[in-house]
Amino acid sequence: MNKNEPIYTISNAAKVLGVSVYTLRMYEREGLIIPFRKESNQRLYSENDIERLQCIQKTINEEKINIEGIRRILALLPCWNVINCSAEDRENCNYYYSFDKPCWMYNHKNNVCQVKECRECEVYNSFDNCGSIKKKLRDLLP
Amino acid sequence: MNKNEPIYTISNAAKVLGVSVYTLRMYEREGLIIPFRKESNQRLYSENDIERLQCIQKTINEEKINIEGIRRILALLPCWNVINCSAEDRENCNYYYSFDKPCWMYNHKNNVCQVKECRECEVYNSFDNCGSIKKKLRDLLP
DNA sequence: AATAGTTGATAGTCACAATTATCAATTATC
DNA sequence: GATAATTGATAATTGTGACTATCAACTATT
Numbered sequence: 001m002n003k004n005e006p007i008y009t010i011s012n013a014a015k016v017l018g019v020s021v022y023t024l025r026m027y028e029r030e031g032l033i034i035p036f037r038k039e040s041n042q043r044l045y046s047e048n049d050i051e052r053l054q055c056i057q058k059t060i061n062e063e064k065i066n067i068e069g070i071r072r073i074l075a076l077l078p079c080w081n082v083i084n085c086s087a088e089d090r091e092n093c094n095y096y097y098s099f100d101k102p103c104w105m106y107n108h109k110n111n112v113c114q115v116k117e118c119r120e121c122e123v124y125n126s127f128d129n130c131g132s133i134k135k136k137l138r139d140l141l142p
Numbered sequence: 143m144n145k146n147e148p149i150y151t152i153s154n155a156a157k158v159l160g161v162s163v164y165t166l167r168m169y170e171r172e173g174l175i176i177p178f179r180k181e182s183n184q185r186l187y188s189e190n191d192i193e194r195l196q197c198i199q200k201t202i203n204e205e206k207i208n209i210e211g212i213r214r215i216l217a218l219l220p221c222w223n224v225i226n227c228s229a230e231d232r233e234n235c236n237y238y239y240s241f242d243k244p245c246w247m248y249n250h251k252n253n254v255c256q257v258k259e260c261r262e263c264e265v266y267n268s269f270d271n272c273g274s275i276k277k278k279l280r281d282l283l284p
Numbered sequence: 285a286a287t288a289g290t291t292g293a294t295a296g297t298c299a300c301a302a303t304t305a306t307c308a309a310t311t312a313t314c
Numbered sequence: 315g316a317t318a319a320t321t322g323a324t325a326a327t328t329g330t331g332a333c334t335a336t337c338a339a340c341t342a343t344t
Contacts, residue, residue, distance in 0.1 A: 011289065020334055025292080040341060042290060064301080066331070069211020076218055076276055081283045099276040134218055134241040140283060141223045153319070162304055167322085182311060184320060206331080208301070 004120075006036035006044035013045040017053055024053070030067050031074070031105040032056050034119045048128070055130050063130070073133060074102035079123040081140050085112060146262075148178035148186035155187040159195055166195070172209050173216070173247040174198050176261045190270070197272050205272070215275060216244035221265040223282050227254060 014021045035043040089111040095103040104118035156163045177185040231253040232238045237245040246260035
C-alpha cells in the first residue's frame with residue numbers, strides 16, 4: 001500500500017488524530033500541511049499526511065512550540081539549496097530573503113517551483129519527523 | 143563608546159526595557175541571553191545585550207513566537223560550520239545531533255568551544271537582529 | 285432527490301505560558 | 315556598618331493562542 005495515496009477524508013483524518021475537523025483546516029491555513037485536493041476541491045489525507053499531523057500535534061502539545069514558532073522554523077528550510085536554484089531564481093524569489101513563512105506559502109511564478117507540486121516537494125517533506133530539519137542542515141552544509 | 147561594555151545592572155536594564163527584573167532572569171534561564179557576570183556573580187548588560195533583549199521582546203510580543211519556539215530556532219544554528227569544527231569534534235559534541243536547545247546551553251568539554259566565551263562567540267551573536275539567522279544560512283550554504 | 289459530509293468564515297471557550305510578586309540569603313555602595 | 319540592590323527559588327496572576335462550535339452554501343453518495 002502506498003503511504004502517499006490520499007485516502008482519508010477530513011472527518012476520517014480528524015477521527016484518527018483525535019482532533020476536530022476545524023483544527024485540521026487551521027493547520028492548513030497556518031501553512032503546516034498541504035492536503036491533496038480532489039477536482040471537487042475536497043481535501044484528502046494520506047498516511048504520510050497523518051504522520052506529519054501527528055508530528056505537528058506532538059510539537060504543539062508536548063514540545064510546547066506554538067504554531068507561529070513552527071512556521072518560522074519551516075521558514076528556515078533552505079529550499080534554494082535543496083533543489084539547487086539558479087542565482088537568478090534566488091534573487092527573484094520572494095522566499096529567499098524572507099523569514100516569516102515557509103516557501104510553499106509563497107506563490108512561485110517565474111521560477112523552478114512553478115511546475116512542481118509543493119505537496120510532493122522534497123523541501124516540504126523535510127518535515128517528515130520532528131528532528132529532521134536540523135538533519136537537513138547537517139547534510140547540506142559543507 | 144563600546145557597545146559591548148557591560149554597564150547596566152539588571153534593575154537598570156529592566157527599567158530601560160520596561161520589564162521586570164524577574165523577566166530578564168527568565169530569559170537567561172531559557173537560554174535566550176547570556177549577560178556578563180562580575181567576579182561577585184552579579185549580572186551586567188551591555189548596549190548590545192539591550193538590543194538583543196529588545197529583539198527578543200519584539201519576537202515574543204509582536205511576532206508571537208513563544209520562548210520554546212525561539213529556543214528551537216536558535217538550536218538550528220550550525221555552529222559546527224561557523225567555527226569550522228573538526229569531524230571528530232562534531233561527533234563528540236552533544237549539540238551536533240540535538241535540536242532542543244542552542245549550542246551555548248550545552249557544556250563544551252573536550253572540544254574547541256572549551257576555551258571560548260559563548261557570550262562573545264559569533265554563533266551566539268548571530269541573533270543580533272530578528273532576521274539574521276536565515277541570513278546566516280544563506281551565507282553558509284553553497 | 286434525500287441524507288450525510290464538505291466548504292470557508294466568524295464567534296466563543298478555556299488551559300496554560302509569559303509575566304509579576306514574594307521570599308530569605310548574599311553582595312554592593314556610601 | 316547600615317541601606318539598597320542582588321542572588322536563586324517558588325507561588326500567584328493574567329492575557330491570549332489553540333481549539334471548538336455554529337453558520338449557510340455547496341458537493342458526494344446511495
